[in-house]
Amino acid sequence: MLLINKIPKHNFHSRAYTALKDTHLQQALNKTKHNFINKRKKAISHIPAFDSLRDEAVNIKNHTLDHLGLYLELYEENVIKSGGHVHWAQDSQEACNIIHNICRQYNAKNITKGKSIVSEEIELNNFLDDKGYNVTETDLGEYIIQLRKEKPSHIIAPAVHLTQEQIKQAFRFHHHNNSEAPVYNTASDLLSEARKVLRQKFLHADVGITGANFLIAQTGSSVIVTNEGNGDLTQILPKTHIVIASIEKIVPTIADVSLLLRILAPSATGQETSVYTTFSTGVKKPTDLEGPSNYHVVLLDNGRSHLLDHPDKEVLRCIRCGACMNHCPVYHAIGGHAYNSTYPGPIGAALSPHLFGLKNMYQLPFASSFCGRCEEVCPVRIPLPKIMRHARQKAYASNLLSFKENFLLSLWGYIVKYHFLYRITSYVSIKCLRLISRQKGYVQWLPFFGTYFSHKYLVAPTQDSFITQYKRQQKNI
Amino acid sequence: MPITTQEKRTIKGTKKQVGFFVTCLVDFLRPSVGFNCLKILETQGFEIVVPLTQSCCGQPAYNSGDKNLAKTIALQIVDSFNQCDYIVVPSGSCAAMMRKHYTSLAKHSSTQYELFSAFAKKIYEFTDFLYHFCNYQHPPSCANETSVKHIIFHDSCSSLRELGIKDSPRKLLQKLPHVSLVENSDPESCCGFGGVFCVKFSDISAKMSQEKATHILNSKASCLTSTDLGCLINIAGTLRKKGENLEIRHIAEILANDKTSPSI
Amino acid sequence: MKTSRERILKRLRKKTDYSQEALKNVQNRLDNAFLPYIKIPTMDQTDEHNYTQFVNKTLLHKAEYDFCETQDDIPPLILQFLKRYNLPHSLKIAPHVKLEFLLTCQDFPNVKIKSGFAIDTDSTSLSLAYGAIAENGSVMIASSNENPASLNFLPENHIIILEKERIFTHYEAIIEHYYKNNNKNILPRFINFIAGPSRSADIEQTLLLGAHGPQRVYIICCNKILSRN
Numbered sequence: 001m002l003l004i005n006k007i008p009k010h011n012f013h014s015r016a017y018t019a020l021k022d023t024h025l026q027q028a029l030n031k032t033k034h035n036f037i038n039k040r041k042k043a044i045s046h047i048p049a050f051d052s053l054r055d056e057a058v059n060i061k062n063h064t065l066d067h068l069g070l071y072l073e074l075y076e077e078n079v080i081k082s083g084g085h086v087h088w089a090q091d092s093q094e095a096c097n098i099i100h101n102i103c104r105q106y107n108a109k110n111i112t113k114g115k116s117i118v119s120e121e122i123e124l125n126n127f128l129d130d131k132g133y134n135v136t137e138t139d140l141g142e143y144i145i146q147l148r149k150e151k152p153s154h155i156i157a158p159a160v161h162l163t164q165e166q167i168k169q170a171f172r173f174h175h176h177n178n179s180e181a182p183v184y185n186t187a188s189d190l191l192s193e194a195r196k197v198l199r200q201k202f203l204h205a206d207v208g209i210t211g212a213n214f215l216i217a218q219t220g221s222s223v224i225v226t227n228e229g230n231g232d233l234t235q236i237l238p239k240t241h242i243v244i245a246s247i248e249k250i251v252p253t254i255a256d257v258s259l260l261l262r263i264l265a266p267s268a269t270g271q272e273t274s275v276y277t278t279f280s281t282g283v284k285k286p287t288d289l290e291g292p293s294n295y296h297v298v299l300l301d302n303g304r305s306h307l308l309d310h311p312d313k314e315v316l317r318c319i320r321c322g323a324c325m326n327h328c329p330v331y332h333a334i335g336g337h338a339y340n341s342t343y344p345g346p347i348g349a350a351l352s353p354h355l356f357g358l359k360n361m362y363q364l365p366f367a368s369s370f371c372g373r374c375e376e377v378c379p380v381r382i383p384l385p386k387i388m389r390h391a392r393q394k395a396y397a398s399n400l401l402s403f404k405e406n407f408l409l410s411l412w413g414y415i416v417k418y419h420f421l422y423r424i425t426s427y428v429s430i431k432c433l434r435l436i437s438r439q440k441g442y443v444q445w446l447p448f449f450g451t452y453f454s455h456k457y458l459v460a461p462t463q464d465s466f467i468t469q470y471k472r473q474q475k476n477i
Numbered sequence: 478m479p480i481t482t483q484e485k486r487t488i489k490g491t492k493k494q495v496g497f498f499v500t501c502l503v504d505f506l507r508p509s510v511g512f513n514c515l516k517i518l519e520t521q522g523f524e525i526v527v528p529l530t531q532s533c534c535g536q537p538a539y540n541s542g543d544k545n546l547a548k549t550i551a552l553q554i555v556d557s558f559n560q561c562d563y564i565v566v567p568s569g570s571c572a573a574m575m576r577k578h579y580t581s582l583a584k585h586s587s588t589q590y591e592l593f594s595a596f597a598k599k600i601y602e603f604t605d606f607l608y609h610f611c612n613y614q615h616p617p618s619c620a621n622e623t624s625v626k627h628i629i630f631h632d633s634c635s636s637l638r639e640l641g642i643k644d645s646p647r648k649l650l651q652k653l654p655h656v657s658l659v660e661n662s663d664p665e666s667c668c669g670f671g672g673v674f675c676v677k678f679s680d681i682s683a684k685m686s687q688e689k690a691t692h693i694l695n696s697k698a699s700c701l702t703s704t705d706l707g708c709l710i711n712i713a714g715t716l717r718k719k720g721e722n723l724e725i726r727h728i729a730e731i732l733a734n735d736k737t738s739p740s741i
Numbered sequence: 742m743k744t745s746r747e748r749i750l751k752r753l754r755k756k757t758d759y760s761q762e763a764l765k766n767v768q769n770r771l772d773n774a775f776l777p778y779i780k781i782p783t784m785d786q787t788d789e790h791n792y793t794q795f796v797n798k799t800l801l802h803k804a805e806y807d808f809c810e811t812q813d814d815i816p817p818l819i820l821q822f823l824k825r826y827n828l829p830h831s832l833k834i835a836p837h838v839k840l841e842f843l844l845t846c847q848d849f850p851n852v853k854i855k856s857g858f859a860i861d862t863d864s865t866s867l868s869l870a871y872g873a874i875a876e877n878g879s880v881m882i883a884s885s886n887e888n889p890a891s892l893n894f895l896p897e898n899h900i901i902i903l904e905k906e907r908i909f910t911h912y913e914a915i916i917e918h919y920y921k922n923n924n925k926n927i928l929p930r931f932i933n934f935i936a937g938p939s940r941s942a943d944i945e946q947t948l949l950l951g952a953h954g955p956q957r958v959y960i961i962c963c964n965k966i967l968s969r970n
Binding site for chain 1: 744745746748749750752753754756757758759763764766767770771773774775776777778779782798801802836857858861877878879884885886889890891893894895911912913916917920927928929930931932933934935936937938939940941942943944945946947949951952953954955
């Protein structure tokens with residue numbers, strides 16, 4: 001169990017602090033961050049038209065969101081035409097209940113799951129566990145964190161916060177009862193063991209649940225993009241395939257999905273294309289030898305439709321590639337768990353307040369230096385800093401900032417607004433700082449600076465302010 | 478942002494009024510940066526104005542969520558620089574605030590919006606202005622330099638990503654005969670300053686700054702410079718606490734070859 | 742009481758465009774459903790160039806690759822592959838009419854060949870690609886009674902037979918071809934685009950081949966396969 005799980009959920013500061021002190025986590029993060037950045041850089045250097053692709057992707061997403069109602073209805077019509085069912089869920093609870101009812105309808109007991117971040121958003125695993133189902137995550141990363149009873153710390157690399165040693169421990173404990181401790185020489189040994197264990201789960205599953213990277217309105221298909229093949233085994237072998245996807249995953253046509261596929265993998269993993277791109281349509285055909293006889297799609301709203309006429313609508317363009325967190329220095333420092341949201345990193349800071357409430361999530365949009373790298377790499381050009389700034393404005397207006405922060409901000413505002421006051425304050429504080437810095441050039445302590453001084457000194461003034469000196473010069477001329 | 482030839486033409490040949498926005502960090506912590514900027518700009522035949530009523534650009538309020546306060550401050554600034562044709566700012570961060578963000582403080586196409594967007598077009602970061610609008614020549618004192626100075630240029634996130642400034646400061650530094658530019662291995666990552674961020678989230682900021690500091694030290698440069706004093710005081714604070722005494726200067730000091738002002 | 746569907750759609754009717762103009766926009770989109778938004782470089786290249794590009798890319802995806810002139814060259818290549826990796830001499834092949842020649846082939850001494858869908862104990866499977874895409878080096882397999890999708894994922898080794906004339910330039914082109922030539926405009930249950938063997942990087946970002954799907958993918962491209970029907 002991670003230390004972080006013992007900290008109050010919404011205390012971002014303590015969670016971040018704990019993450020910074022977690023040596024395993026820091027070791028794992030150090031290994032991965034440059035990897036993410038370099039791989040994307042290399043991949044897009046081979047795609048000369050990458051920026052035009054991004055522009056088109058923005059157009060596609062904007063067009064789809066503007067016509068979302070029409071496309072969802074068309075999608076539903078085409079799913080039904082191909083023998084499937086569509087269920088609409090307003091919130092997490094409803095989505096979980098729908099899935100439970102489907103499973104009950106087919107007397108299911110064993111469920112395999114492909115990686116789905118929307119299923120994490122609705123906390124489906126806990127719900128199904130409580131209802132007595134036997135649920136197995138089959139993506140290697142998701143499987144590892146399921147064993148460790150954790151949540152994913154990244155939307156495409158759920159176990160990115162773990163070291164190989166921690167994974168070995170989890171496997172020893174769960175696969176070998178911790179006793180006959182096997183020797184794992186390499187990461188490969190871990191993979192083959194997981195493959196063996198999970199193979200049995202695939203073969204005995206009654207229901208397979210996957211997410212969807214895209215839903216195609218034109219054909220009623222759901223699309224998954226994977227590297228392991230677990231998502232495919234999850235939907236080929238069981239009698240029933242359930243897709244859980246949020247409403248903004250809709251794309252109009254084959255041309256639209258093709259274009260988005262061209263930017264997804266390079267942005268996400270730095271691959272030109274993922275190993276498996278699968279379009280699933282309806283139930284198995286009457287002559288097919290295998291495949292699901294039942295196909296259900298659960299469309300989740302969970303607050304998204306409210307965003308459609310909101311200034312932050314652009315956040316719905318997200319295709320969940322993870323590039324923003326892969327390039328975020330704050331994410332690199334603290335990992336995903338500190339955010340206490342299904343969606344960490346910049347997209348999490350922008351989206352979480354809308355999905356899970358500003359009161360719980362308002363600290364996330366503040367935890368950014370606004371370096372802008374997320375917006376720079378976002379394949380669908382979501383203005384993430386702008387959306388985070390909106391959330392800050394709302395947090396300020398809703399009085400969520402602490403008394404100290406509000407006090408300092410108003411005091412500062414008062415001083416800045418009256419320029420003579422600004423001059424006096426600056427004159428006095430320069431004198432004081434020069435005095436306490438004792439000509440060393442830096443200060444080692446000040447009030448209201450929290451833990452700042454345990455890491456850094458503060459450069460001190462060495463002479464009168466620019467304006468003071470400038471005035472003096474002008475007089476002398 | 479790219480400067481159009483149209484913009485260049487309107488300035489060359491006429492004596493234009495250039496307002497100098499000092500920025501609060503330069504005003505408060507390193508006035509020498511401001512004086513060096515003026516020294517360089519004065520050689521370029523502009524009429525330089527320094528409105529004494531200026532204070533801060535309002536970014537701390539803007540980024541803390543107090544839009545009204547930010548707007549009040551912004552209107553004051555616009556008023557202070559009313560008569561200027563161009564406003565030069567020795568900081569990418571403040572320049573970006575005024576150039577890219579002021580308009581978002583007013584309702585689209587309102588009178589104030591028009592006021593802010595006209596103002597925004599006059600704003601230039603110091604090195605970008607110098608490179609595109611002026612004919613900067615290195616100061617004569619550079620010729621007397623006997624040893625090569627290995628300088629590492631730190632891109633501030635605002636200059637790099639909000640204003641798209643990457644080449645201008647480097648090209649200017651290359652004009653100095655005694656300077657050799659060194660690049661660090663991760664030039665585009667943030668140093669962890671972020672204004673209020675480095676105090677409010679000091680632990681996270683520290684991690685970012687440590688990393689930046691390591692990259693800079695590994696580059697073996699003898700001097701660090703940047704367009705932004707904010708980044709520099711943040712990195713300096715980190716390095717000084719580690720006991721490192723690398724020379725750290727704002728780019729204006731380097732371009733003016735000012736060696737008398739103390740290193741940050 | 743209103744259903745959730747009605748509630749969500751009510752919001753969408755209010756917040757998204759349902760005008761006549763919008764209907765026209767949507768119809769226009771559907772009418773051009775297979776037209777790429779930007780020119781894909783492969784569209785301007787010669788077939789031969791695209792063939793080379795496909796081969797290069799599929800090799801980069803770590804698939805193995807061979808070319809042969811006629812279908813008679815396929816059995817020896819399969820045998821070599823099985824021997825190269827010391828694999829059990831058994832094959833589960835897709836019950837495709839174009840692959841029937843393998844069942845009656847004399848070139849497979851001691852190789853047990855069965856046709857049908859894959860089961861857990863199958864070590865090597867063989868299927869027929871619908872085609873391949875030059876733009877990214879992936880192979881498309883469309884599921885049907887003749888091409889069960891389990892063959893693509895369950896066994897550790899997957900051999901894919903590809904006909905050279907079925908190399909398409911880009912995604913839209915290959916799907917449009919399928920759409921127009923099969924099943925009255927309904928897609929098959931599975932369309933699988935495959936770019937090399939299965940892999941995972943979930944353990945400390947180390948790339949490992951053979952996650953849940955095949956560890957080896959062997960593509961045999963044949964100039965032409967003659968179906969006996």
